[in-house]
Amino acid sequence: xxxxxxxxxxxAKGITLGCGKPKxxxxxxxxNVRELLVEIDQLPNEACDIVEWRVDFLEKCExxxxxxxxxxxxxxxxxxxxxxxTFRNKKEGGQRQLTDERYFSLLTAVVHSRLVEYIDIELAKxxxxxxxxxxxxxxxxxxVIVSNHEFTKTPTKxxxxxxxxxxxxxxxxxxxxxVMPQNSADVLSLLEVTxxxxxxxxxxxxxxxxxxxxxxxxxxxxxxxxxxTFAAGKKPSAPGQFSAIELKRVLNVLEDERx
Numbered sequence: 001x002x003x004x005x006x007x008x009x010x011x012a013k014g015i016t017l018g019c020g021k022p023k024x025x026x027x028x029x030x031x032n033v034r035e036l037l038v039e040i041d042q043l044p045n046e047a048c049d050i051v052e053w054r055v056d057f058l059e060k061c062e063x064x065x066x067x068x069x070x071x072x073x074x075x076x077x078x079x080x081x082x083x084x085x086t087f088r089n090k091k092e093g094g095q096r097q098l099t100d101e102r103y104f105s106l107l108t109a110v111v112h113s114r115l116v117e118y119i120d121i122e123l124a125k126x127x128x129x130x131x132x133x134x135x136x137x138x139x140x141x142x143x144v145i146v147s148n149h150e151f152t153k154t155p156t157k158x159x160x161x162x163x164x165x166x167x168x169x170x171x172x173x174x175x176x177x178x179v180m181p182q183n184s185a186d187v188l189s190l191l192e193v194t195x196x197x198x199x200x201x202x203x204x205x206x207x208x209x210x211x212x213x214x215x216x217x218x219x220x221x222x223x224x225x226x227x228x229t230f231a232a233g234k235k236p237s238a239p240g241q242f243s244a245i246e247l248k249r250v251l252n253v254l255e256d257e258r259x
Contacts, residue, residue, distance in 0.1 A: 010143055010203075012082040014080070015050060015082050018204035023229075025050040026051055026052070026232070032058070040077040043078075043244075044245055048231075048244055050228065053071070054095075055067060064109050067109075067110070068110070071115050071116070072115060075115045082117040085118070085119045087103065107133060114140055117142065120147050121134070127170065131171065134170065134171040146176065149179075151180050152180055153182065154180060154187075154209070174205065174206055174227070175197075175205050178210055180214075181210075181211065187216060191217060193207070194217075195225055205227060208226065219242075229251075231244035231247040232244065
């Protein structure tokens with residue numbers, strides 16, 4: 001697949017994705033409003049560029065009205081930071097599983113609320129549904145992250161490449177790929193794919209290798225081309241996350257060395 005247009009730079013609440021150093025995203029994973037507000041209050045502002053709400057941790061996440069009420073409070077609490085809305089199904093490492101009908105109903109209601117800057121949708125969903133949802137999200141002024149997660153292995157370089165390219169073809173503003181390495185060669189494979197795609201992609205891409213083996217991938221975005229990295233807030237939302245303060249320190253050192 002060849003791309004002949006310049007890289008798209010995403011901007012939300014003064015934070016740009018696709019230029020400069022990788023942005024740090026901190027997930028919040030509270031089970032209720034009280035826990036979420038405590039997490040938000042404890043966010044390290046100096047080391048947090050973007051907040052991701054992992055809605056699948058919420059006790060009543062299958063109730064759309066409750067989610068929207070909670071979202072309004074979350075939005076007010078995080079103030080001027082961009083917000084990613086993510087419901088991660090169990091099949092991709094999440095806490096709960098929704099039917100496709102309920103999943104898309106929830107995501108559609110959220111983009112129509114216009115309370116989030118980014119929303120995550122899983123690449124594994126039916127192509128026609130993903131395309132239709134992306135069109136709806138864009139009409140509502142929301143960027144779309146099209147994500148794919150492998151929690152047991154690292155696919156071949158050909159498969160990883162094809163998944164990122166498919167997300168771009170579907171209309172993703174941000175293709176995202178997370179894999180679980182079994183050895184150092186797996187991490188190298190992910191980084192090779194990241195560099196190859198990022199050099200020609202018309203949109204920012206996000207990749208990571210999870211677990212202890214994948215730690216390097218979380219800090220090397222400025223070298224290999226991943227536009228965002230995830231750090232732990234109150235507790236990690238995926239294996240291998242650094243604390244935000246630690247991650248910020250390492251990114252600053254790497255950026256200084258590259259200048």
